Amino acid sequence: MLCLPALVCVIIFSYGPMVGLLMAFEDYKPWQGISGSAWIGLDNFKRIFDYEESTQAIYNTLIIAVIKIIVGMIVPIFMAILLSEIRMMGVKKSIQTLVYLPHFLSWVTIAGIMIDILGLDGSINHMLTHLFGIKPIYFLGDPELFRPTIIISDLWKNFGFSMIVYLAVITGIDPSYYEAAEIDGATRRQQIRHVTLPSMLPMIIVIATLSLGNVLDAGFDQIFNLYNPLVYSTGDIIDTYVYRSSLLNGQYGFGTAVGLFKSLVSFILIIISYRIAYKAANYKIF
Template sequence: MQEARAEVLELIPPKPRRHSELKKRIWKNKLLYLMALPGILFFILFKYVPMYGLVISLQDFKPYQGIRGSEWVGLEHFKRLFTEPDFLMILTNTLVLFGMNLLFFFPIPIILALMLNEVRIAVFKRTVQTLVYIPHFMSWVIIVSISYVMLTMDGGIINELIAYFGGEKINFLLSSEWFRPMYILQVIWREAGWGTIIYLAAIAAIDPGLYEAARIDGAGRFRQIWHITLPAIRSVIIVLLILKIGDVLELGFEHVYLLLNSMNRGVGEIIDTYVYTAGLQQGQFSYSTAIGFFKSFIGLILVMAANWLAKRMGEDGVY
């Protein structure tokens, strides 16, 4: 009996050792892991390690006492945030600007990529791509400064044109009504061209045979775009939309701060600028950390919800 059992065991191949298999796999793809190492280190050092500092949102943090020596206050800073008189105004401004980003900015790179894909003259196509990419490499300081020169009432080209055609000059820079349109136009100007790169790459991966079959069936360019190009890049659009939704409260401090002044603060103050005012200018480190914690938590919930909805619609999602 024991001899038969031994013969059976000899026929069963031994289970591979997971540790040795993992080492072999890593060594086989060592160049890929080496290439990914800087990105991994970046996220560890600047994204995960700083999470330890979130504990000060539950403390009355004093820099000279440190995290271990500061007094614990629990959820007091979160209660203060939700009862702050300006909280509703700041949250509304943030959501409105995000909604404008989603409604007006998000489709622009898709439309621009579709238009560039239809250009058949290579030199013209590369020239247009270069021109729309350039603003991305300018800082928000430069973008806002150029806008200031163009929109100022004292010699600005836009107001001079309005006056030339018999209109009355508009104080764009101090007007609360023009703050949001000015903000979203600057975002489109700077980022729309850069956003086309991913969509153009996705379009380039589409099988040309699909377009040939569509042309044989009599489909024009618009029908080819609607029935072939857009469905082929739909998964890319969904993934980028999920990532965009995750930034619902992350509009960027620098851009909005450069546009803010005492006349438009009621429609322009967002969470990022409020964190700067409360945290750095007023030294309320625990309170500003609680605000950042709240913002990150909302973003996480929205990413998970959007990813779940994408999977329910048959898409892959982010994870």
């Protein structure tokens, strides 16, 4: 009985709307409805690879998502090890709080701050112009700079949250391992290399493999609030393309087909990633 309200909400809001997936196989017209629209089979899916914009969006999604995953793993591991080496608890807690706080900010808030800072009249361009004599750079309007800007800002926002996971692993390492290494004459670097990193390896493998399911998730909230037509060539991803093609341009069937294609690929990747995590680190949900 306690689970019943939550179960009803899941059925209504998660499974009920899945009837709309039929639009992916129809030439959907809102005034005709799902039952009255013409059935066209897989034509919408074929158009995904016929349109240059859709293939570019898939390519951009893969590039941005893969780089986010790689950078989003390396930096938290590095920072967790550095932070674990700090012996002054006050300094350690202060740094941990500062790097963790951005995780609680919404992308709407961060996007507003970034637009003010990185705009042509923003503080960074003001500094570049007056201190170094460099012409203003439109970071959010230059296709070559948009991806690095997206990746760096995503890293700044989320690496503190990921770092806590690795810090918890380091905290759980048996101190006797370090004591034995110190008795054997190991330096701090050698202790990190031969004790800390091997102890973190199972968690690193689990997080890395489970991240495979996010290969087609480049962050709609972030890019939607920061991109513009000038950077569609490098910044348009599957989610933003679906939003424009379906809700703005009225191609509801095609937009549904693109979204369903992404969901199916992500579903397959999630299954594969869980199998790899189980084989490599004996990780399982049930």
